Amino acid sequence: MDRFVSTYAMRLDSKGRMSVPAPFRALIARDGLEHVYCHPALDLPALQAGGARLMAGIDSLIERYPPYSEAREELAAALYGSIETLRLDPEGRVVLSETLKLHAQITTEAVLVGLGDSFRIWEPARFRAHLAEARAKVRALKQELGSQGATRVNRADGA
Numbered sequence: 001m002d003r004f005v006s007t008y009a010m011r012l013d014s015k016g017r018m019s020v021p022a023p024f025r026a027l028i029a030r031d032g033l034e035h036v037y038c039h040p041a042l043d044l045p046a047l048q049a050g051g052a053r054l055m056a057g058i059d060s061l062i063e064r065y066p067p068y069s070e071a072r073e074e075l076a077a078a079l080y081g082s083i084e085t086l087r088l089d090p091e092g093r094v095v096l097s098e099t100l101k102l103h104a105q106i107t108t109e110a111v112l113v114g115l116g117d118s119f120r121i122w123e124p125a126r127f128r129a130h131l132a133e134a135r136a137k138v139r140a141l142k143q144e145l146g147s148q149g150a151t152r153v154n155r156a157d158g159a
Contacts (some may be wrong), residue, residue: 001027004050004114009124011109016101017093018110020104024119025092027051038121039082040103045126047096047104049086050118056119096121 001023006019020028021034028036031052038049048054058079065072086094096106104110104123111127113120122130 003116004119005116006114008112009109011105012096014025016095017089018096019093020088021092021112022092024112025088025112028088034088036082036086036088037080038086038100040100042078044120044130045123045154047100047121048118049121053117085094
């Protein structure tokens with residue numbers, strides 16, 4: 001596997017540790033890392049996490065702006081400044097800081113959701129609500145794209 005995919009439900013133990021799924025750990029290890037980069041998502045009540053690809057995406061986003069520009073400095077502060085390095089223990093667990101847990105409102109359970117180059121960590125009820133909203137938007141987009149395709153087919157047929 002070369003992408004973070006699938007959804008995993010995890011529990012935090014009494015010490016606040018959470019297992020990172022083996023497929024996710026394999027991708028992190030492939031990057032030569034023994035930790036996960038994690039930061040509060042900028043526009044969602046979730047955490048953004050990953051390895052080298054996450055950092056490369058952040059680097060690419062920030063580098064779109066001129067050096068010393070206000071936008072570049074704000075993005076760098078918001079992203080680099082909030083990243084925490086979560087060390088994987090020998091059993092593949094990480095400890096979420098209180099700051100991270102507070103942002104995502106995670107207490108005893110979390111859901112890890114693959115996004116390709118990274119993954120998100122959600123409080124389960126918040127993820128279910130987000131997923132329902134996302135699916136509704138995808139259905140609407142599918143209908144819109146389908147109707148555009150039907151119009152093109154009709155026009156191609158001379159209708």
